[in-house]
Amino acid sequence: MIVGLDVGTSKVTCIVGEVLGDGNVEIVGIGTQPAKGMKRGVVINIESTVQSIQRAVEEAELMAGCNIHSVYVSVAGSHIRSQNSHGIVAVKDGEVQKEDIERVIDAAQAVPISSDQRLLHVLPQEFQIDSQEGIRDPLGMSGVRLEANVHLVSGAANAVMNVEKCIKKCGLGVDGVILSQLASSDTSLSEDEKELGVCLVDIGAGTSDIAVWVDGALHHTSVVPVAGDQVTNDISMALRTPTVHAEDIKIKYACALSSLASTDQVIDVPSVGDRQSRSISRHALAEVVEARYEEIYQLIYDELQRSGFAERIPAGVVVTGGTALMEGAVELAERIFDMPVRLATPTNVKGISEIVDNSMYATSVGLLANGSAEMDDMVAEPSSVLRAGSSRNTQDVNSDETKPSFSATKAWHKVKDWFQSYI
The missing domain is CATH 3.30.420.40 (ATPase, nucleotide binding domain)
Structure with a gap:
């Protein structure tokens, strides 16, 4: 188990x-x-x-x-913090053994990390033997110098x-x-997406987590501290309704793209305290939600641009997480990222x-x-x-x-x- x-x-x-x-x-x-x-x-x-x-x-x-x-x-x-690192060692007996691979990975992870951070993952990206690059598994190969590129993740x-x-x-x-x-x-x-180059965006309630895969290996990770809870808060503030009711309205009626929401559909909105409930069109609700989703996607796109991987993900963007389930979320993402976007399930x-x-x-x-x-x-x-x-x-x-x-x-x-x- x-x-x-x-x-x-x-x-x-x-x-x-x-x-x-x-x-x-x-x-x-x-x-x-x-x-x-x-x-x-x-x-x-x-x-x-x-x-x-x-x-x-x-x-x-x-x-x-x-x-x-x-x-x-x-x-x-x-x-969460991440960085790419490089290590190099000499091959002891002219043929790469497990000990050589362990030593080169140890050398690659020997970088200064803040004392308040804890190293979580050491993820090999590729190895290089002498002048031969792009090696996935160097075990048993002949050479003099072994190099490794790794992705380090700490929290x-x-x-x-x-x-x-x-x-x-x-x-x-x-x-x-x-x-x-x-x-x-x-x-x-999929393995094809990882090989070609893809960005995974996991949009939860508190954070939007980003992972960029290139050539079958993880090359960049980051976190955007804006996600579904901010959408709920926007609905609560705009409609002047308690957070519990705002979350319920978000799940049942919200749409991330206002052009997909009807102006004829009317939603009953509970008020604070003993005040009488009010009515609002689904289109007006979608306009509130769309603004926040645009901000989330724009922050993710800016992070991709800053990291230099925006042009290295021909497979596009894959979105997942509970907040990505909203109607219109994928269509809006395609408009912001200007690349293929799909919703992933396990x-x-x-x-x-x-x-x-x-x-x-x-x-x-x-x-x-x-x-x-x-x-x-x-x-x-x-x-x-x-x-x-x-x-x-x-x-x-x-x-x-x-x-x-x-x-x-x-x-x-x-x-x-x-x-x-x-x-």
């Missing part, structure tokens, strides 16, 4: 997957609860977050018929530790901390696909895919090199003390289950 826990701004989702013989993951349980202690991907109330996680986990356990002991958790927020240590603390307060272990847009990419993007999903076949579960399902691939790496190569796109927490890789061995963990879970059953 693999468990993914997506602790988002608006909801906490726990998904349980069973690894099949062919390596695929079948989803056997899911639990979703509103998040009441998060803001823009960061914990602001530990007790409220713990309660949301506990309820989501219990719901998933009930559906899957199992006990959950540890999870892969997603992390997002404006505190604020306190923000990551607070998420882990909430999980541990629920009596759960943390198998790995995975960047939200990295998890979403695993189930939202792919290769087995099990209860009718529930999770929705872009709001892209990160949750991606955590299972990422965790499954990591487990395969650990079984195949216990001291393995990080694969391209690996989600393994670098702290877990470099320290034997951060996590007990697999057999010890399994034994402890058996003892714990026995005591819960008989004592």
Whole structure:
């Protein structure tokens, strides 16, 4: 069993997957609860977050018929930092061995990182042996000099530790901390898109997460701190209605493109306090929403221009996340980006696909895919090199003390289950 826990701004989702013989993951349980202690991907109330996680986990356990002991958790927020780095080493015996690959990756990640940041991912992009570039797997190749380009992702240590603390307060272990847009990419993007060049935009409630893939590797990640919550706030302010009603109106009636909304359709808007409710046309509501969506897409486009990747994504933009589900969101994105845009839902999903076949579960399902691939790496190569796109927490890789061995963990879970059953 693999468990993914997506602790988002608006909801906490726990998904349980069973690894099949062919390596695929079948989803056997899911639990979703509103998040009441998060803001823009960061914990602001530990007790409220713990309660949301506990309820989501219990719901998933009930559906899957199992006990959950540890999870892969997603992390997002404006505190995420990323950079590309380069490393170079000499090949010891004229043929590249695993040790050489490990050394060159270590050399590439030996860059100054702020003391308040924690390194989350070291993602190899490509290797170079002497003058030969574009190598994906240099193992066994002959050469004198080995070089590596890697993408480094870090997050604020306190923000990551607070998420882990909430999980541990629920009596759960943390198998790995995975960047939200990295998890979403695993189930939202095709290999052809990654090879050609594509930008994934995961628009949630608190943040819009960006991931740019070029030549099959992750080259740029960033976070825009404007997303669905700002749309709800705009509706609440413009229509002078409580936030709860504004969120309900957004889900039921809002449209991101005013030209698609009818002026004849009238919406009943509850007022604050005991005041009488008012009516507004759906077109007027769409004009309020469209302005905020334009701002979100423009900020994303500006970030692509600043990073230099706006001209390197011929496959276009792939949008996912709950906020991307709104009518007209894709059409407006095509107008702003001036390139192909599609809405992605999780792919290769087995099990209860009718529930999770929705872009709001892209990160949750991606955590299972990422965790499954990591487990395969650990079984195949216990001291393995990080694969391209690996989600393994670098702290877990470099320290034997951060996590007990697999057999010890399994034994402890058996003892714990026995005591819960008989004592």
